[in-house]
Amino acid sequence: MITASPPELSTLVEHLVAVKPDLRPQEIGPRTSLTRDLGFDSLDLVRLAARIHEQHPEADLTPWLAGACQAGADSVGSMADHLARARRRDYVALARELAPAFAERAARHDADGGFPHENLAELVRTGYTAMTIPREYGGDGAGLGELCEAQQVLAGACASTAFSVNMHVHGLAMIAQLGGQDAEWVCRAVSEGAVIAGGFSEPGVGGNWWHPTTKAERVDGGYVLNGRKGFFTGFPGATHLFLSAATKDDRGLPQPMAFLVPKPDEGIRVIEEWDAAGMRATGSHTLAIEDFFVEDRWSVGEPGKLPLLFMTGVHWAWCSFASVFVGIARAALEHVTATQRRRVLSVIGKPNAHLPGVQFRVAEMATRLAAARAHLEAAVHADHDTAGPIAHYLDMSLMKMQVTRLAHEVVTLGMQVQGGSSLVSASPLQRMYRDVIAGLLVPPAADVVLEWAGKHALDVPIFAEPRWAE
Amino acid sequence: MNETTRPAVPAGAGGPGERYAGTMFGLAEQAYELAVRDVKGDAKRSRLPGGQFTTARMRASLATMRALMARHDPGDPVVAHYVAEAAQEVVSKAFELVTDPLAAEEMSRIWRSLKATAPPLSPDHARERIGKAALLIDPDATPRWL
Numbered sequence A: 001m002i003t004a005s006p007p008e009l010s011t012l013v014e015h016l017v018a019v020k021p022d023l024r025p026q027e028i029g030p031r032t033s034l035t036r037d038l039g040f041d042s043l044d045l046v047r048l049a050a051r052i053h054e055q056h057p058e059a060d061l062t063p064w065l066a067g068a069c070q071a072g073a074d075s076v077g078s079m080a081d082h083l084a085r086a087r088r089r090d091y092v093a094l095a096r097e098l099a100p101a102f103a104e105r106a107a108r109h110d111a112d113g114g115f116p117h118e119n120l121a122e123l124v125r126t127g128y129t130a131m132t133i134p135r136e137y138g139g140d141g142a143g144l145g146e147l148c149e150a151q152q153v154l155a156g157a158c159a160s161t162a163f164s165v166n167m168h169v170h171g172l173a174m175i176a177q178l179g180g181q182d183a184e185w186v187c188r189a190v191s192e193g194a195v196i197a198g199g200f201s202e203p204g205v206g207g208n209w210w211h212p213t214t215k216a217e218r219v220d221g222g223y224v225l226n227g228r229k230g231f232f233t234g235f236p237g238a239t240h241l242f243l244s245a246a247t248k249d250d251r252g253l254p255q256p257m258a259f260l261v262p263k264p265d266e267g268i269r270v271i272e273e274w275d276a277a278g279m280r281a282t283g284s285h286t287l288a289i290e291d292f293f294v295e296d297r298w299s300v301g302e303p304g305k306l307p308l309l310f311m312t313g314v315h316w317a318w319c320s321f322a323s324v325f326v327g328i329a330r331a332a333l334e335h336v337t338a339t340q341r342r343r344v345l346s347v348i349g350k351p352n353a354h355l356p357g358v359q360f361r362v363a364e365m366a367t368r369l370a371a372a373r374a375h376l377e378a379a380v381h382a383d384h385d386t387a388g389p390i391a392h393y394l395d396m397s398l399m400k401m402q403v404t405r406l407a408h409e410v411v412t413l414g415m416q417v418q419g420g421s422s423l424v425s426a427s428p429l430q431r432m433y434r435d436v437i438a439g440l441l442v443p444p445a446a447d448v449v450l451e452w453a454g455k456h457a458l459d460v461p462i463f464a465e466p467r468w469a470e
Numbered sequence B: 001m002n003e004t005t006r007p008a009v010p011a012g013a014g015g016p017g018e019r020y021a022g023t024m025f026g027l028a029e030q031a032y033e034l035a036v037r038d039v040k041g042d043a044k045r046s047r048l049p050g051g052q053f054t055t056a057r058m059r060a061s062l063a064t065m066r067a068l069m070a071r072h073d074p075g076d077p078v079v080a081h082y083v084a085e086a087a088q089e090v091v092s093k094a095f096e097l098v099t100d101p102l103a104a105e106e107m108s109r110i111w112r113s114l115k116a117t118a119p120p121l122s123p124d125h126a127r128e129r130i131g132k133a134a135l136l137i138d139p140d141a142t143p144r145w146l
């Protein structure tokens, strides 16, 4: 549900007073009824609707007026909500608008491995990067469903761009859910154009993100960080870095922490540029963190709470990751069906789409894609609040594992349908093939998911030692 | 709805397919529960990675089937087609995990029911329908193939 923020309410009150100057603004609240408490008759309501429409042509109040007055639910608050909803940006539509230009540039960025700065600039300029700012911080508060659908559209056009901005949009949503000062300043920075990249993976740690080896040493006024980060997607375009590191608690035990810092000029440097088979335009460089001083104010959440924070908000991470790979699979199926309907081998004389083998494989693609989409959608709409953190984490992780596996199968089948031409560099399918495999490699590590989910189902304590029986 | 999500048959026409998918899913769920009970009954075996990984794979597969049945147009043959194949995989994995003779016998019954329940469309027919729908080919057009 959208809840109108105070600025919308106060704007609405101004409109009400303009129509009926004898009203006292301080007596108008969200529960005040327009007809019963403020005495608006039908003529006043028409004047109000016309006035609002003049200033906000995108907001049509007529359906609200008809429904609300009939049902006796014509509160000022519900009208403000209606306006907020009407004025809100549709991020899936925005992704569709941006996608064609991104698709056109995708092959070039893939070929030269350069970061798609112009795509990111467009995403910032159009407000896409602000989509997950909650309404209480002045944003549109896009939910997980909208985020995942929009990301699928972008990924179908340029998977590297979608994957890079994914680190930002889901990371922002997770920080915002913390509330308080952290959420407030981050949302403000993002609404002013900040872009976040996140580094939890480290060469010696791999996918075990809850065990950072980057050290955070307590000093006066903050921490000094030293360590290495791998796969830092989106680093070239980021203005802020979301980093994990471990400090020591009173007993000398490692305490994982998170920091969100403005990208510094000193203390962090690229030691290896991203040059990979897939997701080539993500700028996922390897970084060295060297005596990097981070002020206290940049730490996010309480020390030691990072794993719990991540587990409770994990749906933002794993669903959005999965959506990128579903987006690639959708684009692959669309590409394959479109070309097979057109392609005619002269020895056959009719489009390939009429061949039984092509139809059977396309059927397997469509079936797996439908299963992947359904599982992702079920995870997006699952109850994220009441399941225990472990059960929730496992449900989301199993979904990500299944969905990325199915997406990978869809694209692999697509290569077979398309034949040898799918392998040439001019074919977008070979790029999708190299990009979609990243889905199997990004967190959570499938083997860890299988271990934890199996133990959980078999009532074996997940973290007991020794880990397995002999 | 774009061409890749277009159901191969109209919504609501999926009665037999929906029932069939439900039956296949139910059998897979029974097999999973039987296997989990069997492994749990042996403290050492439940602490071995093999059984844990297989259990998790079955669990993941059931979750995908459940989601597809709940969220996709039940009239689309993709539902029965996917669930039938995935259910077979689950039952086959579950079979590998049971050691108790009574449980193995029950598993044989589940396997036989799975194979003996006739699908509304044969797998080949389902593939043809689904493929032709995705490729925008009239399923009744002749000649049927190239």
Ligand SMILES: Cc1cc2nc3c(=O)[nH]c(=O)nc-3n(C[C@H](O)[C@H](O)[C@H](O)COP(=O)(O)OP(=O)(O)OC[C@H]3O[C@@H](n4cnc5c(N)ncnc54)[C@H](O)[C@@H]3O)c2cc1C
Pocket (backbone or CB within 6 Å): A167, A198, A199, A200, A201, A202, A205, A206, A207, A208, A230, A231, A232, A233, A234, A278, A279, A282, A284, A438, A441, A442, A443, A445, A446, A447, A448
């Ligand atoms: C394109 C791309 C972009 C990425 N972007 C980011 C990013 O922006 N930020 C970020 O933090 N990370 C990012 N990652 C990194 C990703 O998190 C790593 O792939 C992940 O950390 C796994 O590390 P690894 O690939 O080195 O594999 P490892 O984790 O080293 O795994 C190697 C093998 O060991 C197994 N294994 C690992 N840990 C365990 C365990 N505990 N128990 C049992 N088996 C285990 C794995 O299953 C695998 O078979 C990105 C990865 C890719 C591919």
